[in-house]
Amino acid sequence: MAEELLRVENLRIGFGRPGSEHIAVDGVSFSVDAGEVLGIVGESGCGKSITALSILGLVPDPPGRITGGRIRLRGRDLVGLDESALNAVRGKEISMIFQEPMTALNPLFTVGEQIGETLRVHEGLSKAQARVRALELVRKVGIGNPEQRLDQYPHELSGGMRQRIMIAIALACGPKVLIADEPTTALDVTIQAQILVLLRQLQREMGMGVILITHDLGVVAQVVDRVIVMYAGQIVEEGAVHAVFERPSHPYTRLLLESIPALDEEQERLPTIAGMVPALSSLPQGCRFHPRCPSARAACRERAPTPVEIGPGHRAACIALNGYRHEA
């Protein structure tokens, strides 16, 4: 059995003043094993990024804060650790890459200096040792002419190259868990595919657990083992990717799947799901998805659904599934 690296239990994150706060993440639980890629998918505002940031202790406080739950890294709870303890975890045991590498990289330093900085801080390497290791890392993420690249500044590199540098920095200390938040959204389609292949390959080589956050189920289909579908701060469906794609059981997942454009189709605009994601300040009663759900019935306005087991490890929270029993 693969080692469980990370376990998030009943996570709650609120924004605003205590007492009148809006709950952005409401009772989210999941785990990530060594050697697996977990996808978190959902529309903008559903709580994907803030869930990821909370794992690194980076919820902007104020206005946000973790109001409940546990985040266990190999059993050790990270919630409530002080900054110095969290700094020892960040970049060393858990790393994160973001959508826009240009904002994450410092424009005033060469990429070699930036990779080296991580190695000096966390691994205590000398400047010369860090340079040697940075060269290895740059090669590892598939960048040619590594000597020359290390001496360049971020603006001298293409978007795809910058994202490869961010991956090199994230992997510098051999983290157990890598969180990638929309790592390919800012890139064009060909480069997107290359970066996803690279992430998958590095994840296998290093046996990391990866959390891949995306709004794009097409990306999920390419690289993810298990997927969590979030809506308005809650998990509405989760399971192995093949199970969820073969048998999407929550109406929201079905609509997301229908909105993936076929590869051979030229589309000017992506199909979208009708209606708006509800504001956290005015969440609907009952099932949060019911105002947009094509199969909503009276009960959906009254009761919040609880997750129902569809198959091994495959669960969906929809009232239409109540009473469903899968054949074990």
Ligand SMILES: Nc1ncnc2c1ncn2[C@@H]1O[C@H](COP(=O)(O)OP(=O)(O)OP(=O)(O)O)[C@@H](O)[C@H]1O
């Ligand atoms: N700094 C903040 N101040 C106030 N509310 C916030 C802040 N950051 C996030 N939120 C609230 O948390 C909710 C979830 O935000 P989050 O960024 O996690 O969504 P997301 O699913 O990652 O969306 P996106 O794909 O656009 O990044 C938002 O809808 C917003 O209401």
